[in-house]
Amino acid sequence: MAYTVKIDKQSCLSSGRCVTVAAEAFGFDGDELAETLPGVASVPDERLLEIAKSCPSYAILLFDEQGRELDLTS
Numbered sequence: 001m002a003y004t005v006k007i008d009k010q011s012c013l014s015s016g017r018c019v020t021v022a023a024e025a026f027g028f029d030g031d032e033l034a035e036t037l038p039g040v041a042s043v044p045d046e047r048l049l050e051i052a053k054s055c056p057s058y059a060i061l062l063f064d065e066q067g068r069e070l071d072l073t074s
């Protein structure tokens, strides 16, 4: 994985979509908001991009190796 993944918890709608499609990489914290799991490190960038784009509130943020946030809406 080259991308760094962060969850914008204020935007997470607890839809569970990321947890359903990639349970090895995403789970829920005690407030039922998404959080990354250690397994996220082994998810290929292409798949991370796909998952982040499918989040209904764009709460999954991706950053490239230079620390720039990817624009998921384009």
Ligand code: SF4
Residues within 6 Å of the ligand: 007, 011, 012, 013, 014, 015, 016, 017, 018, 019, 033, 034, 054, 055, 056, 057, 058, 059, 060
């Ligand atoms: S897909 Fe998005 S809104 Fe749904 S649980 Fe994951 S981060 Fe939250």
